[in-house]
Amino acid sequence: MEGYAYEYSHDSSMDSITFSDTEYPRNSYENKNPKERGISKDKLIKNTIVDHVLTQESEFDIDDNLLYSDDEYDEDYDDPYMNSSFIEPISTIKERKGLSKGSVPNLKYECLTTQNIFENMLAKVHHLQPIFNIPPEDILILLQHYDWNEERLLEVWTDRMDDLLIEIGINPSSGNISSSINGNGQMRSISDIIENKNSYCNNQTETNKDENEEYQIPNTRTRDISFKNNFFCTICCEEKSTETFSLECNHEYCISCYRHYIEDKLYTGNIINCMGCTLALKNDDIDKIMGHPSSTKLMLSSIKSFVSKHNRNYKWCPFADCNCIIHLKDTSSLPEYSRLHYSPFVKCINLHKFCFTCGFEIHAPADCIITNEWVKKARVESENLNWVLSHTKECPKCSVNIEKDGGCNHMVCSSCKYEFCWICEGDWAPHGNSFYQCTLYKNDDNNNNNNNSTNTNSITDVNKSLKKYTFYYKMFNEHEVSAKLDWKLGQNVGNKVKELQEKLGISWIEGQFLTDSIRMLNEGRTALKWSFAVAFYSDASHNLTKIFIDNQSLLSKAVEDLSELLQIKDPEIIMKRKTDFYNKTGYVENRTFALMECGRDLLCKGICKAN
Amino acid sequence: MASLPKRIIKETERLVSDPVPGITATPHEDNLRYFQVTIEGPAGSPYENGIFDLELYLPDEYPMEAPKVRFLTKIYHPNIDRLGRICLDILKTNWSPALQIRTVLLSIQALLASPNPNDPLANDVAEDWIKNEQGAKNKAREWTELYAHKKN
Ligand SMILES: [Zn+2]
Ligand SMILES: [Zn+2]
Ligand SMILES: [Zn+2]
Ligand SMILES: [Zn+2]
Ligand SMILES: [Zn+2]
Ligand SMILES: [Zn+2]
Numbered sequence: 001m002e003g004y005a006y007e008y009s010h011d012s013s014m015d016s017i018t019f020s021d022t023e024y025p026r027n028s029y030e031n032k033n034p035k036e037r038g039i040s041k042d043k044l045i046k047n048t049i050v051d052h053v054l055t056q057e058s059e060f061d062i063d064d065n066l067l068y069s070d071d072e073y074d075e076d077y078d079d080p081y082m083n084s085s086f087i088e089p090i091s092t093i094k095e096r097k098g099l100s101k102g103s104v105p106n107l108k109y110e111c112l113t114t115q116n117i118f119e120n121m122l123a124k125v126h127h128l129q130p131i132f133n134i135p136p137e138d139i140l141i142l143l144q145h146y147d148w149n150e151e152r153l154l155e156v157w158t159d160r161m162d163d164l165l166i167e168i169g170i171n172p173s174s175g176n177i178s179s180s181i182n183g184n185g186q187m188r189s190i191s192d193i194i195e196n197k198n199s200y201c202n203n204q205t206e207t208n209k210d211e212n213e214e215y216q217i218p219n220t221r222t223r224d225i226s227f228k229n230n231f232f233c234t235i236c237c238e239e240k241s242t243e244t245f246s247l248e249c250n251h252e253y254c255i256s257c258y259r260h261y262i263e264d265k266l267y268t269g270n271i272i273n274c275m276g277c278t279l280a281l282k283n284d285d286i287d288k289i290m291g292h293p294s295s296t297k298l299m300l301s302s303i304k305s306f307v308s309k310h311n312r313n314y315k316w317c318p319f320a321d322c323n324c325i326i327h328l329k330d331t332s333s334l335p336e337y338s339r340l341h342y343s344p345f346v347k348c349i350n351l352h353k354f355c356f357t358c359g360f361e362i363h364a365p366a367d368c369i370i371t372n373e374w375v376k377k378a379r380v381e382s383e384n385l386n387w388v389l390s391h392t393k394e395c396p397k398c399s400v401n402i403e404k405d406g407g408c409n410h411m412v413c414s415s416c417k418y419e420f421c422w423i424c425e426g427d428w429a430p431h432g433n434s435f436y437q438c439t440l441y442k443n444d445d446n447n448n449n450n451n452n453s454t455n456t457n458s459i460t461d462v463n464k465s466l467k468k469y470t471f472y473y474k475m476f477n478e479h480e481v482s483a484k485l486d487w488k489l490g491q492n493v494g495n496k497v498k499e500l501q502e503k504l505g506i507s508w509i510e511g512q513f514l515t516d517s518i519r520m521l522n523e524g525r526t527a528l529k530w531s532f533a534v535a536f537y538s539d540a541s542h543n544l545t546k547i548f549i550d551n552q553s554l555l556s557k558a559v560e561d562l563s564e565l566l567q568i569k570d571p572e573i574i575m576k577r578k579t580d581f582y583n584k585t586g587y588v589e590n591r592t593f594a595l596m597e598c599g600r601d602l603l604c605k606g607i608c609k610a611n
Numbered sequence: 612m613a614s615l616p617k618r619i620i621k622e623t624e625r626l627v628s629d630p631v632p633g634i635t636a637t638p639h640e641d642n643l644r645y646f647q648v649t650i651e652g653p654a655g656s657p658y659e660n661g662i663f664d665l666e667l668y669l670p671d672e673y674p675m676e677a678p679k680v681r682f683l684t685k686i687y688h689p690n691i692d693r694l695g696r697i698c699l700d701i702l703k704t705n706w707s708p709a710l711q712i713r714t715v716l717l718s719i720q721a722l723l724a725s726p727n728p729n730d731p732l733a734n735d736v737a738e739d740w741i742k743n744e745q746g747a748k749n750k751a752r753e754w755t756e757l758y759a760h761k762k763n
Pocket of ligand 2: 251
């Protein structure tokens with residue numbers, strides 16, 4: 001143990017949390033009653049603790065183009081108490097604790113949608129157009145091919161622009177298509193195959209006759225839809241009078257085959273080629289064929305794959321039905337976060353808060369390692385317990401935790417969009433459309449059995465640890481359940497505020513203390529919940545662990561008190577007890593912060609560690 | 612059963628009337644989308660003189676979606692795993708509706724003639740192939756002897 005003395009000292013409005021080096025007095029986190037501390041409603045902070053942490057440590061870097069309409073955030077600047085009563089103590093804590101130079105760098109991020117990103121890309125196209133001197137549509141295809149990486153494209157472009165345009169299928173090669181295709185590794189095999197085709201169609205002689213001319217490009221040919229009588233389509237093998245489409249390559253197919261073909265590919269985000277060769281369809285062609293603007297779908301899908309390929313900087317908001325993307329501009333501070341056992345919590349425009357690294361909800365005081373360890377353990381050991389986390393699995397590719405919804409084994413990661421099999425965690429592709437069943441399940445079972453039999457060196461030990469786990473698990477679970485109920489409570493809070501307005505003529509602003517209370521209740525509850533994961537992995541014999549557990553019970557009491565207060569339905573009583581709301585909310589806030597810091601201390605000192 | 616698309620009928624007719632040398636594909640009488648396939652090991656390859664059974668299935672979306680093909684006969688090959696699944700670009704990302712059953716089977720035959728251990732599906736086999744090509748080929752020959760039908 002390091003011998004430095006430190007104290008968690010808040011000013012008079014805050015808890016006084018003091019303890020010094022080797023000895024941790026049991027009561028050092030003990031607090032005075034909020035009333036004794038003289039918290040007045042004026043002294044109370046509207047915002048939740050995590051917001052403060054964000055303000056303090058990961059101040060949003062708000063871009064001009066950033067659509068941040070985070071009202072609680074704006075309040076920070078208007079709130080005269082912000083600076084005095086809360087922010088200061090945090091910095092004091094940091095300095096005095098001497099926790100490895102204290103702070104973590106600011107997290108600079110923005111919240112985007114695929115549409116935003118696509119618009120940025122269009123701006124890029126605009127910027128590149130004078131350099132490339134080709135139609136913007138073609139630049140889009142180039143960017144799409146290079147995963148929207150402008151630098152890489154520019155590098156290649158200067159070296160070999162002509163080849164590139166042919167390779168990517170923007171320009172047909174002069175004369176014979178096949179010569180251009182031959183330069184391009186994998187593509188060769190297909191087109192060879194197609195070219196060597198002995199048509200299976202009945203007008204075989206005709207096809208054979210054409211074989212040599214087929215790839216000649218008539219100069220006059222335009223990319224357009226035409227109407228043909230008795231057209232024989234080589235894809236569906238139907239002979240009919242129909243609209244057809246073809247590119248300069250003269251591979252002509254009926255419009256319904258073309259539509260079907262494109263429809264399936266819009267969601268891949270990949271460049272769509274002619275069915276017969278590597279010539280690319282441009283957005284304009286796609287819209288023409290589909291009869292409505294469908295190319296945006298393709299573009300947005302392509303942006304999605306861009307996001308998943310850049311999952312170090314970009315993360316999907318893991319909340320259901322939220323399409324926000326958090327773009328962390330600089331990831332270099334992340335190691336510092338993990339070194340100090342902070343977690344990089346971010347917030348999307350819909351106010352969903354989550355951990356950028358692991359995609360979980362705010363899980364402080366647990367760090368990402370403890371969180372993931374805990375969840376894994378829960379999955380292994382609590383299959384018989386009915387709990388939501390047994391329905392989540394870590395994405396084998398990006399490690400974000402995703403939830404299984406329903407019985408289908410085909411999983412799609414909400415963050416990186418990786419498709420995998422729930423049972424074997426392998427790539428989904430080879431599983432196909434249930435044509436191949438997953439066969440790795442059995443092996444897994446065997447492995448588990450083996451593990452169990454080798455691990456039974458002492459049955460009592462196993463039982464003991466299982467018992468310990470079950471206890472913490474139950475506590476965790478209890479708070480999970482309560483958090484859900486609190487959340488429901490929160491859903492109604494808007495109505496409650498309205499009721500205050502209507503029945504008592506209270507202004508909306510004045511009624512916000514209710515919203516703040518419920519938010520703080522949620523934050524406190526969540527911290528409490530995750531604190532059981534920290535407690536589980538902490539050395540129980542250590543004094544600091546005991547202090548941590550004391551803090552848990554203090555927060556637990558504070559949370560229950562606030563929760564009880566929030567059950568009050570009568571608007572008049574609510575208004576009468578407004579001071580109570582302020583005080584109890586402030587107390588939960590302080591207790592939450594104390595628990596988080598104490599937990600982080602356990603982690604920094606290695607008293608709490610996974611395995 | 613739902614009516615079979617013209618495209619599948621035409622392809623099937625032609626597979627019967629004008630078969631590819633060394634390859635047979637027979638539709639199942641109960642399900643015309645399901646084919647029993649045999650492929651002869653190409654001359655000069657470790658699979659020479661063996662006849663391999665495969666199954667091929669045309670999914671509902673065929674030809675927009677690639678056929679599903681799988682080896683039924685055990686085979687030692689870096690691009691074919693122990694479940695008989697085949698790693699071939701045209702069966703996955705590079706599928707085009709202009710390709711056919713015939714071309715797919717030809718490609719598989721070509722894959723037997725020239726394995727590609729750098730794009731493996733069966734990692735252990737591929738490793739073996741890269742480290743000790745001769746040994747791997749011998750093993751492939753042994754397996755052909757053991758598991759494939761004999762060509763008479
Ligand atoms: Zn057609
Ligand atoms: Zn073409
Ligand atoms: Zn969100
Ligand atoms: Zn995390
Ligand atoms: Zn993922
Ligand atoms: Zn599987």
